[in-house]
Amino acid sequence: MKFFTFLLFPWILCAQDRPQFIWQGDVDGIDVLYLRDNVVNVKVQEGAPAANQVFKFYDRLPQTRQDLRLEIRQGRGYVHIIDQPRLENAYTAAISIEDRQAGTGFYSIALYWDASNRFFEGAHSPGRIDQLVWTGKVDDEALISCRAKMCESKATQGAPVNDESFKFSKPLPNKDVEVTLEGALGRGQIRLVEQPRQSNNYTARVSIRDPQSGSAEYSFTLSWGRPTGKQLPQIVAAERGLVWRGAVEGRVRVALQSGSAFSEVVQGKPIKGEHVEFIRPIPSRSDLQPIIKKLGGRGRVEIVEFPSQTNHYRLVFEITDSGEGADNYEIEVDW
Numbered sequence: 001m002k003f004f005t006f007l008l009f010p011w012i013l014c015a016q017d018r019p020q021f022i023w024q025g026d027v028d029g030i031d032v033l034y035l036r037d038n039v040v041n042v043k044v045q046e047g048a049p050a051a052n053q054v055f056k057f058y059d060r061l062p063q064t065r066q067d068l069r070l071e072i073r074q075g076r077g078y079v080h081i082i083d084q085p086r087l088e089n090a091y092t093a094a095i096s097i098e099d100r101q102a103g104t105g106f107y108s109i110a111l112y113w114d115a116s117n118r119f120f121e122g123a124h125s126p127g128r129i130d131q132l133v134w135t136g137k138v139d140d141e142a143l144i145s146c147r148a149k150m151c152e153s154k155a156t157q158g159a160p161v162n163d164e165s166f167k168f169s170k171p172l173p174n175k176d177v178e179v180t181l182e183g184a185l186g187r188g189q190i191r192l193v194e195q196p197r198q199s200n201n202y203t204a205r206v207s208i209r210d211p212q213s214g215s216a217e218y219s220f221t222l223s224w225g226r227p228t229g230k231q232l233p234q235i236v237a238a239e240r241g242l243v244w245r246g247a248v249e250g251r252v253r254v255a256l257q258s259g260s261a262f263s264e265v266v267q268g269k270p271i272k273g274e275h276v277e278f279i280r281p282i283p284s285r286s287d288l289q290p291i292i293k294k295l296g297g298r299g300r301v302e303i304v305e306f307p308s309q310t311n312h313y314r315l316v317f318e319i320t321d322s323g324e325g326a327d328n329y330e331i332e333v334d335w
Contacts, residue, residue, distance in 0.1 A: 018058060019110035027055035027097050028104040035061050035111070036092040049105065050097075059115035063091045066113045070095065073109035085113075088133035088183075088219065090167060121294065132172070132222040136139070137206045138188070139215035143304075145201040146222065147196070148172055152194070162215060168225070172196055172204060178286060179204050179224045181311060186210070186218035193305040193316070193327035201290045203229075207304060220309035241282065241335045246274035248319050249326035255305075256282055256315040256333070266318070272326060282335060284313040290335040292317055307335075 023033060023040070028045015033040055038060045042050050059118035066085040076099065079222040099105040134144060134151055140158020144151055153161035172179075184190040188209065194205035208218050244254060244261070250268010254261060259281035260295055263271055282288075286308045294301045299321035307313040315335070321327050 008252060015108040016196075019112050020059040020061070020115055021055070021057050021111040022109070023053070023055040023111075024074075024106070026051040026110040027075075027099040027107055028243040029100075030096065030098045032082070033095040033097070034092055035095070036090065036125070037061055037063075040142070045096075045104055047099075049165070053177065059113075061085060061093060061113065061328070062115065063092065064114075066091075067091070068093050069112040071110040071292070073108040073110060074107070075099075075252075076101060076105045077107070079107065079109060087131055087167060087169060088135065088221065094271075098213070112294070128226055129223050130168075130170040131224075132166060132168050132204075133183075133219065134206070134222075135219040137162040137215040138186070138210045138218050140210055142208045144208065145203050146205070147201060148173060148174075158210075161216065163217075168267040172202060172224070174202050176202075176287070177224045179222045181206065182223055183219070183221040187212060187216050188218070190218060190220050191305060192222070192308065192310060194303075195306055195308055197289060218267040225268075239334055240279050240332060242279060242333045243277045243295075244331040244333070245277075245329065247326040247328050248297070248321045249317060251320045253304070253316060253318050254331075255319075257313065258282055258284075269326065273328075282307060282315055283312065286313070288315075288335045290315055290333055293332040293334070295330040295332055297321070297331075298323055298327050299329075303330055 027050050029044040031050045032043050032045055038057045040055055067079055068084060070081050073078050078098040080096055082096045083089055085091040087095050118313055130195035132146055136153060138161055140159050141156045143154050143156050149168045151166040153164050155161060179195060181192040189209045191207045192198060193207045196202040196204045204222055206220060210216050249272060251266040252263055252271055253266055254263045259278050261276040263274060288307050290303060292301055292303050299319060301319050303317045305311060305314060307315050319329055
């Protein structure tokens, strides 16, 4: 402990050069330090747990986006930052200490960050952008529905979503806002399929499709501008836009864009007798509130992707027929 006090003495004398956090201990293998707020957790990845640990926070790690600077004061192995504080990791920093030589090695490190900004990312200021970050493991297909400050996942096919977590900088407002999909990570397809509107109780929906066997990790960020409180323009009521007919056995997806329709078989047999009648083309607008009506057919019909700027104003609906043999469907879509 005397050594620890001596080590800190010059930093106390020179406040402007003082780190915000210091740690020292004996490492034999690989240990990872996780810092959040004024708490540190050390997890063993390989070898023995860290021994003789001593640490001190001079400033809390703020809940803002930071780029920490690492200073290695003593240590024979490899020390590096593996995770910087970000919204998607709940503003947690992670530092890996790897000692691969025989026996234990003594390490002393210091971390520096900007302690002057203590406001949460997305704090109130004009023109700021709010965000939602979601992570989870998906096997096959899932639909993520987010409203206010909650997200709910539903496995539309395959196993339930595991290890789901989410974090809002601010709740989604009870107003029409345009959200954008950013930072999509995963081996499959991630799509924004529904914008928050009054018709869906201001819910944003994201579709995830994982084409490979087993579950995989996915993450995405939804961003939106903070509403100014001004009255939004009245949305025009939907009118009849298209009628689709065809015999379906399995599951098919139909994409509509402008005055064109494209169908694909997701599962099952090819579509028979397909016919598309456009009453009017789909306008290039993201404020549409399309409505789908099943006029004939025994299965389920639903819109899975709504027109937006990010998908070039495309509307996609799916027909799922789980009965034996094909069944004739007649679908009306209004916009």
